[in-house]
Amino acid sequence: MTSSPLPGLSRLNAAAAPAAAALLHEVCSSTAWGAAVAARRPYERVEDLFAASDAAMAALTPADLREAMAGHPPIGRPTPGDATSAREQGGVAQDERAELLDLGLAYQERHGHVFLICATGATGAGIKAALEARIGNDEDTEREIVRTELGKINRIRLGRLAESAQEDPS
Incomplete structure (x- = not known):
């Protein structure tokens, strides 16, 4: 059964190249993606959009992944005024944020980039456990975990974009 495309998917399809790039940049900061x-x-x-996202994610170089990660705030410190950041880290209680931020900064010191995890629906305790488990990973292992986590985040954000009748995909 073919139904009419979702409003945000129709908007993405019809957008001129610069507008499409701007919509997609709100999903992922990687220019290549x-x-x-x-x-x-x-x-x-939307499944076709997800498949394209997955293929693009698989093709990202380490530099492309760094560019994508640069668009994400540290765990424990959502970007002020950013509804997407606040929603995605919404499972982290206020009293857990300082500890997660400290652990995240230790991770960043070790790996050279923010700790990236699909935090949507995750609890502070779950994020803390993942941080503790991943901080000792070697660079190659961690890069592939980040690629997987970023792919999950992109799918959630693309789903919101595809369903949204508004310009703002958050």
């Missing part, structure tokens, strides 16, 4: 996803438009179904 955004260009790859935009190039495969139009999308009939």
Whole structure:
């Protein structure tokens, strides 16, 4: 059964290249990822958009991943005024944020980038356990975990974008 595309998916499909790039940049800060996803438009179904995202994610270089991670705030410190950041870290209680921020900064010192995890629906305790488990990972192992986590985040954000009738995908 083919139904009419979701409003945000229709908007992404119809957008001029600069507008599509801006919409996709709100999902993921990687220029390479955004260009790859935009190039495969139009999308009939959100599942096709997810498949394009997954393929683009798999192709990202370490530098592309660093660019994507740079768009994410540290765990425990959502970006003030950013509804997406606040929603994604919403499972972290206020009293857990300082400890997670300290652990995240130790992770960042070790790995050279923010700790990235799909925090949507996660608790502070779950994030803390993941941080403690991952801080000792070698660079290659951690890069692939980050790639997987970023892919999950992108799918959630793309789903919101595809369903949204507004310009703001958050």
